[in-house]
Amino acid sequence: MTVNKRSKQNKAVNKSRKKILMTRLYVLIVLAVILLIIAGIGAFVTPNDPYKINAIMMKKAPSSEFIFGTDSYGRCVCSRVLAGAGMTIYGALFLVISTATVGTVLGTICGYYGGVVDTVIMRITDLMLAFPQMVLAIAVAGLAGGGLWNAILALGISGWTLYCRLVRSRVMSIKHESYILAARLSGCSDLKIIVSYILPMIVGSVVVNAVTQIGTSIIWIAGLSFLGIGVRAPQAEWGSMINEARGAMQLAPWAVIAPCAAIFITVTVFNCMGDTVRDIAD
């Protein structure tokens, strides 16, 4: 009797908790979409030209014309933050989506077919995990000579292993379920079984992991640009803006603080979203 009552209470608590989490997720999705829109159109709606060097307006404090002030070349910091948003955010999204896709495909092949292919791919993931990810990314991006694509490639080289291992273990546990056996007995091809019966079961956990990786990916791409081996210098990007402006931090702190705040806000929104999605999935 008491046990019954308690489990009912627990169910009610869980339900209301889930409701709160869902509301939070909707709010965060709206915020993330706003950020994505800003990042998408940011480069076209800047109040000033983000690349115009202005010798008279060097290191000017925030004013009505330059909302976040100007940097040591007299460029509008606000315009540069807006123009740089796309590089960082869409770069990170592209990185997450491509690594998740590659990892899922390879992980499915490994888990479903097993054998030599599985062994080879798993040894490669072991090898990738033996390198600290950022160290490998710095070396690859640095030797390749910088640029956004090289930075994404450098981070992606080891990024896919996370999804590959996750998907592989999920596929291995699913493929012995009786409904898969039934599908096989009724003459479904491997491709049909994978696409219709296995992928729908694992796509949820891949998405949860991918969402939690967005914030980290933004930090990585901005970090490589900060080191000068990501997005190249004249192109506005948050990490490289901080690096350019930190030398003149004493005179123009706003040129550092604005991109720092932009990174912080963006990463917070995506990290919050990742946490919430994971809580809901649990």
Next chain:
Amino acid sequence: MIPLYIGISFLTFLLVYVTPGDAAEKKLSSQGVALSQETLDAAREKMGLNRPFIVQYGDWFFSVLRGDLGDSLKDGRPVAEKVMAPFGRTMILSLLTLAVSLTLAFAAAFLSVLRKSGFFDRVMRVISFIFNSLPGFVVSVLLMYLFCIRINAFPVISNGSAKGMVLPVLSLALPLSARFFRQFRSEMLEEVSKHYVSEMKMRGLKDFTIMTRSILRGAAAPIITIVGLSFGTLLGGSVVIETIFSYPGIGKLAMDAISDRDYTVVQGFVLICATVYSLVNLGTDIVYSVLDPRVKTDEKNN
């Protein structure tokens, strides 16, 4: 372990081998020799760059085993010798950071779990969330602004003195301890939710006793793994922090080598980081199986 190490060395070698740019050209131009086809060919011949890939790799691999990482393309000094002292300084930085973050995160997680959802727990969760969303370079730039420009308390350039270490260590430790806190807290909470804890509570044991006697022991093994894995993040993060504070560690050396296109030094850097990281993880695996003998039997059963 040995096949893995061959893999690591192979990938490290491949990394530089496929890089656009010619090592012989680089070496000659840094020595101030006029570039001509003859001098280039002679240098290539001398450096063995004309040999097949696999021979070059084998040669390099065996010299690495003897502790010879080749010579720097920039100044001709042996890479192993050039890397040794900065590597030691990076290890000091990393170990100090690890000590600070472990202390902070452990104490905070312990107190948070003791009174879950209490005031302290909530405050710590917000703080850890904030620092989890701040990259190390943002933290360090902000700390620099606060402590070097606003209050002139610490030097901007860290040359290894005790005072100069404070900001680099803090810049690395704050984001890391935020991550540790979140992971330690969830590991400890998972342990708290187990049946034996409510049984101990029913027997009238104090929360504090249960925490120190049982929960910490149960959560110790996963915590060790978390710390081992974080060592990789730490090595990557120290490249950024060392560059910012001009700390003469291996990360700064690597960044300088990248801008000089000094391939052999970059190669040495990657190889050393991967070696240290794999050794640390091997060590944590061993400690884990000592702390939690189930892992061993699981592996045997499989």
